[in-house]
Amino acid sequence: MLGEQIRSVIVEVIAQIVPDEDLSNLRGDIRIRDQIELDSMDFLDIIMELRKRYGIEVPEDDYIQMATLDGAVAYLEPRMAHL
Amino acid sequence: MDYDVLIIGAGMSGLAAGIRLAYFDKKVCILEKHHRVGGLNSFYSKDGYKLDVGLHAMTNYVSKDVKSTPLPKLLRQLRLRFEDLDLCQQHMSVIKFPEKKIRFTNNFEFFLSEVAENFPSQTDNFQKLLKTISEHDELSLDAKPLSARQAVSSIISDPLLVDMLFCPLMYYGNAQEHDMEFGQFVIMFKSIFCEGFARPQNGVRHILNLLVNKYRDCGGELRMRSGVQSIRVSDGKAESLLLNSGDVLTSDKVLSTVGHVETMNLLPNSDATVSKHEVGQLSFTESILMVDKQPSDLGLETTIIFFNDSDRFSYRKPDSLIDVSSGVICCPNNFFFREPLPDNMIRLTNLANFDRWNSLGEEEYKMQKEACLKAALEAAVKIVPDFRDSIIFTDMFTPKTIYKFTGHLNGAVYGSPQKIRDGRTHIKNLFICGTDQGFLGIVGAMLSGISIANLHLLRDK
């Protein structure tokens, strides 16, 4: 999977967790939690959904890299390249 | 291993935890000793009437567009939609004391105006209290306990207002006699006054069906009539569960919702740990009365009345079988339903003493139930118009009933006053959630299950 695909996968996962949020203008360089209503439980769910769908493990120490959309794409790209 | 996680108890907390685990592909099984789910908030039928054990109202009601409070959080976590709960809002509730009453609805501004009107001298103090409440992090899992009586009395100088604020919050979610932990006060204050009351058209059955269906859809397994007799331990790890049927099940982790001491009692040689932990004392009688007209036609217009008829409000285990000097009067018909409920019902809740009820012989127990129901009714009709001539059916249950059906020691509805916020026990793969973890009530119990599942059971593979 490539960068843009991964980006849309993440947005799709977020949409599933917070279905009422408008995600069309989500910026890549700002913390996701600063743009939409997403608490720590929801954030954990993004990680959990990625594991459920693609079997990707994100260790707790790496959560910080997932805070922005750009960061998450960069982090996941090597890990999802084979998918 | 037979399972990744075994859950003891199919009450609100066990079902919610189960959904989280099953959704994320854990192999999970819930074991319930009763033939019905729900535990402290289950349902039953008698003389053709469909009755809820507990449900007066669900707390924490907020409209669909609010996102950051417990109810919407819970829905997101369980992948349920707001509409799925089918919630109908309350009409109006009231706190009624001898000299004063404060009414409240699901509109917080109205409550503010009621407080201001009845306690004009406390207006500034009340604002201060609201500020303290909004700044408190009540969901922190490692907060130090603090006396709410002290904290609130240091801000509100009129003891009557203090008592009136505590009355509904204690009745709907406090395990401690006389006082309340401040974090718990804040949780209940928000869930009742800032948020509000609602009820599904079909009562607790609706909520339980929703949870069970979701759990099963996610692949979770549920075994009824499967009481857990003991937890087998080796090397400080829970290894397997022995069921009353003689079956033995193994799992990587165990989550118990049956209470802390109750769980410890399932362990071999439990005495040392158990003796240090407080057992809950607060229990209630619940009287259910069917009447031949809509409660509103009998002059009962309010949804829930929290009353106190003595000098000071006293929340404690009474010395006698029941204490009718304070209580809750609930009219489940008085919500904005899409269509009227099939039955007209009034429910009364009073503080009660487990030991007293438990020590009675069978005949005496029956007689005392009748006598106490009569006393509870006499006290209630001092608060609301006399509806006794309209009663066509009565049922009453006691702390003994609650113990019998849910296994909670002393029939303690809100469990032990000593809560274990992080859900850990001295056994490393055994966790607790529900009543004794500390988030109480229907919404609280579900959040408790979710929080502990997230914290301990979901993160590793």
Ligand SMILES: Cc1cc2nc3c(=O)[nH]c(=O)nc-3n(C[C@H](O)[C@H](O)[C@H](O)COP(=O)(O)OP(=O)(O)OC[C@H]3O[C@@H](n4cnc5c(N)ncnc54)[C@H](O)[C@@H]3O)c2cc1C
């Ligand atoms: C009369 C009454 C009125 C109430 N009214 C309201 C209300 O209006 N609104 C509100 O929000 N809350 C109300 N509550 C409180 C609410 O019902 C509880 O806080 C909540 O249901 C607790 O859920 P739980 O999962 O923590 O515990 P429980 O429901 O007790 O779950 C524990 C489960 O474990 C099972 N179990 C016990 N021992 C074993 C064993 N050894 N093996 C297998 N299974 C076992 C029990 O049968 C039970 O099903 C009321 C409670 C009562 C009693």
